[in-house]
Amino acid sequence: MSIEKLMEFVIPVTESGCWLWIGEMQDDRDHINVEAAQVRIDRLSWEAHYGSIPNGLGVCHKCNVGCCINPNHLFLQDNRRP
Numbered sequence: 001m002s003i004e005k006l007m008e009f010v011i012p013v014t015e016s017g018c019w020l021w022i023g024e025m026q027d028d029r030d031h032i033n034v035e036a037a038q039v040r041i042d043r044l045s046w047e048a049h050y051g052s053i054p055n056g057l058g059v060c061h062k063c064n065v066g067c068c069i070n071p072n073h074l075f076l077q078d079n080r081r082p
């Protein structure tokens with residue numbers, strides 16, 4: 001998914017800088033159905049801006065807003081660490 005497409009479904013919040021995802025969701029507010037695959041929207045945003053995510057890493061939010069996809073608010077964390 002392109003950044004342009006992502007941004008069509010985003011509401012920017014001036015105060016916090018968050019980009020709230022308002023696109024189509026499945027199950028809960030963190031998921032989107034893309035090409036029949038369930039992909040976390042924050043992972044899509046990261047990949048659209050920074051490229052692919054190494055195996056074992058997950059995308060986390062500095063702002064603790066689950067539906068925020070501002071790449072400046074995202075960081076990668078090793079999920080395998082206890």
Ligand SMILES: [Zn+2]
Pocket residue numbers: 016017018019061063064065068069070073
């Ligand atoms: Zn945010």
